Amino acid sequence: LAARGRGGVLAGRRVLISAGPTFEDIDPVRFLGNRSSGRMGFAVAEAAAEAGAEVVLVAGPVHLPTPAGVRRIDVRSARQMHAAVLDAAVRSDVYVAAAAVGDFRPTEVAAHKIKKRGDGGLSLELTQNPDILADVADLPQRPLLVGFAAETENVEAYARAKLERKRLDLIAANQVGGGLGFEVEDNSLTLISADGIRHLPTAPKRELARQLVGVIAERLAGRAA
Numbered sequence: 001l002a003a004r005g006r007g008g009v010l011a012g013r014r015v016l017i018s019a020g021p022t023f024e025d026i027d028p029v030r031f032l033g034n035r036s037s038g039r040m041g042f043a044v045a046e047a048a049a050e051a052g053a054e055v056v057l058v059a060g061p062v063h064l065p066t067p068a069g070v071r072r073i074d075v076r077s078a079r080q081m082h083a084a085v086l087d088a089a090v091r092s093d094v095y096v097a098a099a100a101v102g103d104f105r106p107t108e109v110a111a112h113k114i115k116k117r118g119d120g121g122l123s124l125e126l127t128q129n130p131d132i133l134a135d136v137a138d139l140p141q142r143p144l145l146v147g148f149a150a151e152t153e154n155v156e157a158y159a160r161a162k163l164e165r166k167r168l169d170l171i172a173a174n175q176v177g178g179g180l181g182f183e184v185e186d187n188s189l190t191l192i193s194a195d196g197i198r199h200l201p202t203a204p205k206r207e208l209a210r211q212l213v214g215v216i217a218e219r220l221a222g223r224a225a
């Protein structure tokens with residue numbers, strides 16, 4: 001185990017992590033969600049705390065225990081996550097965006113449970129949510145930015161495009177679907193940055209998180225604490 005506290009590779013660093021899905025309410029009893037379990041982000045939070053960092057974890061609606069030594073802020077919707085992340089980002093050295101943020105929310109939330117009318121269907125109008133990473137990237141003193149890209153196809157090409165479009169320092173890409181990525185214990189990651197690519201082969205998420213924290217510590221080493 002890496003030393004907790006002073007001796008770790010992230011000692012003196014403030015790490016902000018977002019994890020889990022977001023839920024976008026349709027009416028008082030229904031929502032739009034996604035299959036993110038939150039486990040990858042929680043594992044990164046745990047590994048960062050073990051490496052001595054001061055860790056803030058902005059968590060979407062998941063039932064996972066808070067890792068030791070981590071300050072947790074629970075949110076539900078993408079807009080709540082946006083507000084909590086932007087607030088903490090100004091005091092962070094690195095932001096790891098491991099959350100699966102809902103891209104869209106219902107334009108209007110019905111005040112009462114939506115009832116069926118006859119045997120007709122229902123159309124929901126959706127509005128795009130704010131891009132949290134993009135807004136953190138616009139901060140005057142932006143933290144080191146680490147994004148995640150969960151893709152069902154063309155993983156590397158899509159991840160590279162996201163690295164550039166979102167002005168990230170590093171992106172952790174993985175294949176999802178067909179028993180990979182979401183809702184499972186193991187994962188594999190491809191880390192892509194402007195200066196190269198590195199594959200982290202299939203391993204438990206906690207092990208991958210430790211490796212990712214090691215890579216982040218190396219990249220932060222070039223920046224003043």
Ligand code: CTP
Nearest residue numbers: 097098099101129130131132133147148149150
């Ligand atoms: N992300 C974010 N805010 C959003 C959507 C995504 O900060 N509104 C972050 C995620 O936390 C992740 C990264 O952006 O770190 C990539 O998310 P992804 O869903 O793969 O990318 P999108 O830009 O939403 O593109 P698309 O879903 O259309 O592929």
Ligand code: CA
Nearest residue numbers: 100101102103
């Ligand atoms: Ca998305």
